[in-house]
Amino acid sequence: SAxxxxxxxxxxxxxxxxxxxxxxxxxxxxxxxPKLSLAYIATSRKALFNDDYSAIDIGSAADSLAxxxxxxxxxxxxxxxxxAAPAKAVLVDNTSSxxxxxxxxxxxxxxxxxxxxxxxxxSGSYKLWQDIFSAAASSGAKVYHESSVGAGLPVISTLKDLxxxxxxxxxxxxxxxxxMSFLFNSFAPTEGQGGKWSAExxxxxxxxxxxxDPRDDLNGLDVARKLTILARLAGLPVESPTSxxxxxxxxxxxxxxxxxxxxxxxxxxxxxxxxxIKAEAxxxxxxxxxxxxxxxxxxxxxxxxxxxxxxxxxAALKGSDNIISFYTERYGSNPLIIQGAGAGGEVTAMGVTGxxxxxVSQI
Ligand code: NHO
Numbered sequence: 001s002a003x004x005x006x007x008x009x010x011x012x013x014x015x016x017x018x019x020x021x022x023x024x025x026x027x028x029x030x031x032x033x034p035k036l037s038l039a040y041i042a043t044s045r046k047a048l049f050n051d052d053y054s055a056i057d058i059g060s061a062a063d064s065l066a067x068x069x070x071x072x073x074x075x076x077x078x079x080x081x082x083x084a085a086p087a088k089a090v091l092v093d094n095t096s097s098x099x100x101x102x103x104x105x106x107x108x109x110x111x112x113x114x115x116x117x118x119x120x121x122x123s124g125s126y127k128l129w130q131d132i133f134s135a136a137a138s139s140g141a142k143v144y145h146e147s148s149v150g151a152g153l154p155v156i157s158t159l160k161d162l163x164x165x166x167x168x169x170x171x172x173x174x175x176x177x178x179x180m181s182f183l184f185n186s187f188a189p190t191e192g193q194g195g196k197w198s199a200e201x202x203x204x205x206x207x208x209x210x211x212x213d214p215r216d217d218l219n220g221l222d223v224a225r226k227l228t229i230l231a232r233l234a235g236l237p238v239e240s241p242t243s244x245x246x247x248x249x250x251x252x253x254x255x256x257x258x259x260x261x262x263x264x265x266x267x268x269x270x271x272x273x274x275x276x277i278k279a280e281a282x283x284x285x286x287x288x289x290x291x292x293x294x295x296x297x298x299x300x301x302x303x304x305x306x307x308x309x310x311x312x313x314x315a316a317l318k319g320s321d322n323i324i325s326f327y328t329e330r331y332g333s334n335p336l337i338i339q340g341a342g343a344g345g346e347v348t349a350m351g352v353t354g355x356x357x358x359x360v361s362q363i
Contacts, residue, residue: 008092014094023353037055082112083111089112104121105132149226159172160233171293171295177217178322182207209320214264236299281307
């Protein structure tokens with residue numbers, strides 16, 4: 001009889017998607033059983049798939065996709081196609097699309113498992129969150145999203161283990177944005193002066209650390225989405241990433257300028273705002289950092305600037321690293337701390353590939 005197969009569909013082949021494909025190729029070569037068969041791959045403009053589900057070569061998929069003349073299937077049709085496959089299927093969502101995220105309850109209810117770094121589904125409305133996990137519970141399909149917080153760092157799996165083994169998480173605190181980490185580690189270093197705020201933002205963009213429009217990092221929403229996900233896993237029914245205080249670092253006057261480039265051009269005129277905050281921290285011997293925290297008992301979630309002693313682990317971060325501290329009953333006054341690269345294609349894809357391995361072993 002035929003060896004056991006699992007069909008894989010990949011939506012999104014950008015920075016993370018391409019790294020995922022090369023990790024998938026290596027995984028398929030290392031672990032021949034069950035056979036991981038790439039049945040569908042699409043970007044927003046193109047797709048590759050065969051009506052008879054015959055496998056697409058993983059190693060050449062990204063190139064073949066670029067040359068494909070097929071348009072992507074409508075999302076509901078992707079679900080139909082996978083639900084009718086001759087074996088179990090896993091949908092890997094490597095987009096940041098809200099539309100794809102809203103498809104998860106349907107896919108899960110039809111037995112298709114989901115693996116994704118996309119934050120949208122888990123940090124949108126609380127109803128979507130509930131729909132996703134109740135669809136999975138009733139069909140037995142799996143849903144894993146490790147890379148939606150801290151890229152490949154084991155943040156979500158650790159929090160789940162703490163909760164499921166009966167520990168009481170009292171507080172979660174940390175630096176959750178690679179971009180914000182890089183910006184403040186260079187703007188307000190623990191040693192030396194640091195540059196002007198606007199110059200650091202420009203530099204971070206040039207180095208590829210920011211979104212194409214840096215305002216998408218500076219508005220705090222990316223961090224708010226990550227906090228929403230962790231708060232919900234810790235048991236707080238947070239309604240949305242805008243239902244708690246989030247400090248934006250975009251000057252009011254620049255919120256509505258048309259482009260990211262115009263924003264960068266006008267930003268130097270507002271350097272004094274952050275310079276004052278930095279100076280105030282320095283007077284207390286501290287440095288300023290952009291952090292998020294969840295106080296489980298008081299149900300307080302917040303995102304914004306805070307001052308830290310120079311010796312605090314949050315102050316001493318390097319590069320674009322993330323740090324996440326879990327304060328729990330078992331761990332007492334010394335929190336469980338997870339630290340390391342929190343952004344980038346390879347480390348984000350690692351979380352996705354790791355999740356896929358978990359799902360494949362369970363379906
Ligand atoms: P890209 O490079 O824009 O690629 C997106 C792909 O999706 C493209 O191929 C596009 O055609 C396709 N696509 C979009 N909408 C589609 C649709 N409706 N149908 C079909 N295809 C569609 O994006 P990335 O960088 O590869 O990111 C992919 C996902 O990983 C996003 O959800 C992103 O949020 C998530 N992610 C990325 C990173 C990262 O480092 N790149 C991280 C976490 C999650 O931890 C990282 C992070 O948070 C970075 C953050 N900026 C920080 O901390 O500073």
